[in-house]
Amino acid sequence: MTDFKALINTIVVPLVEHPEAIRIEENETDRFYEFQLYVDPKDVGRVIGKQGHVAQAIRTIVYSVRVQGSKRVRLIINDGTK
Numbered sequence: 001m002t003d004f005k006a007l008i009n010t011i012v013v014p015l016v017e018h019p020e021a022i023r024i025e026e027n028e029t030d031r032f033y034e035f036q037l038y039v040d041p042k043d044v045g046r047v048i049g050k051q052g053h054v055a056q057a058i059r060t061i062v063y064s065v066r067v068q069g070s071k072r073v074r075l076i077i078n079d080g081t082k
Contacts, residue, residue, distance in 0.1 A: 002066075005026065008062060011062075016040065021043070023038040032072055032073065037076065038078045039078075044077070044079045055077055
């Protein structure tokens with residue numbers, strides 16, 4: 001399987017001011033490979049972008065990677081406060 005954590009990290013690191021605060025957690029369900037992206041609360045706006053355009057672009061790239069089987073990839077962006 002593709003290393004989605006490395007892909008997400010490669011996309012997000014140049015966007016944020018606090019790359020050391022990036023954390024990606026992986027969870028697999030029966031329908032999805034789910035990735036939770038946590039960033040510093042000050043960087044959330046940079047990752048989401050105006051009207052969510054940056055977040056949508058990140059998701060488009062991540063979702064375009066082919067996954068074998070019937071599972072799909074899901075990316076959830078959190079603000080790091082949890």
